[in-house]
């Protein structure tokens with residue numbers, strides 16, 4: 001392996017028994033990432049600028065429609081094929097992979113997830129009609145969807161209803177609220193907003209969560225604040241204000257109330273932030289091996305692989321990467337509606353492992369390669385900063401995963417002391 005040798009797939013097709021579709025999609029993403037995303041990543045990071053050029057390439061490669069069902073003109077990838085594809089993007093530009101996730105989730109919620117949950121025939125027919133419109137925007141017009149759920153309270157963690165409200169207005173709604181860390185702010189064409197429709201007595205309940213697409217041009221919608229964070233700087237996750245925004249009925253991404261059912265019954269959706277960080281974990285390992293072999297363009301000095309301590313650390317990184325990949329692959333392979341408890345515990349374990357290990361691998365990479373490796377001319381310090389963001393992501397932050405594993409391992413469902 002050298003810097004001029006094409007990167008091997010993160011998951012070898014034969015060893016991991018990938019499908020033909022997964023082989024093709026991951027190849028497309030890896031070639032794009034290696035050829036163009038890798039070189040651009042430093043400037044998006046330095047300038048905290050949205051990767052617009054990468055999105056043009058994703059659009060040209062058909063990847064904006066990766067999870068749009070084939071019947072609607074998309075590539076028809078399911079959950080695992082998407083996750084594998086996004087991981088390859090994350091190797092080269094974490095911010096592109098993370099924002100790509102926000103966009104693709106709008107297709108997963110409305111696609112395979114919606115197909116797996118209960119709807120009456122009228123809801124199903126209405127959903128079919130509406131999602132056809134959303135998918136056409138993506139496939140035919142290259143529209144980008146964002147997924148701003150977070151509000152700064154406990155709603156994004158699933159503990160309380162969203163404080164952003166939707167009030168009936170004719171056959172649509174008027175939506176008001178504030179979303180923080182709205183990745184793609186100012187760059188998305190539509191914002192997939194989670195809000196709550198109040199009961200008749202004015203109370204807010206999670207079962208009344210509504211998921212609607214708010215067009216970027218809607219009067220009353222604005223982006224506020226600056227964006228100068230530690231890592232994932234290209235996500236441009238500024239604050240979104242919705243001030244009595246009129247939203248048409250057809251903008252509903254799911255029929256009223258069904259988002260809650262989907263979130264409860266298809267919880268692996270919350271694992272979709274991990275591919276970006278799995279890609280970073282792989283990139284940290286690849287960088288270390290290349291650097292110690294003296295193969296990184298722009299690095300000072302020659303081969304640096306002779307010392308036993310460096311070999312020992314590379315071994316530790318290798319173990320950590322293999323463990324992370326194996327657990328993650330299992331979990332994205334078994335994701336399904338109504339997962340049993342064992343599967344849920346494994347999903348939390350995978351989320352925790354990917355997010356924490358990505359950062360630890362970057363930390364080990366710098367420690368092993370040394371001071372000259374962390375200069376801004378090389379990518380590892382950016383990978384290190386980007387990887388730090390993974391365990392903060394709600395609803396499955398690292399601490400929430402620990403909390404749930406600890407509780408659910410000791411208590412059967414409904415059990416109390």
Ligand SMILES: Cc1cc2nc3c(=O)[nH]c(=O)nc-3n(C[C@H](O)[C@H](O)[C@H](O)COP(=O)(O)OP(=O)(O)OC[C@H]3O[C@@H](n4cnc5c(N)ncnc54)[C@H](O)[C@@H]3O)c2cc1C
Pocket residue numbers: 102147148149150151152153154156157159180181182183184231232235237389391392393394395397398399400403
């Ligand atoms: C780069 C980046 C991009 C992001 N993009 C998006 C986006 O596109 N869309 C979006 O919706 N959000 C996005 N987020 C937001 C993210 O998912 C969290 O909502 C955000 O980091 C929470 O910040 P906070 O300061 O409110 O922390 P807090 O919510 O206070 O969290 C601090 C810690 O407290 C713990 N905690 C929080 N709530 C609970 C609870 N109910 N029970 C137990 N423990 C809890 C968790 O361990 C958490 O790590 C992004 C975040 C980052 C860093």
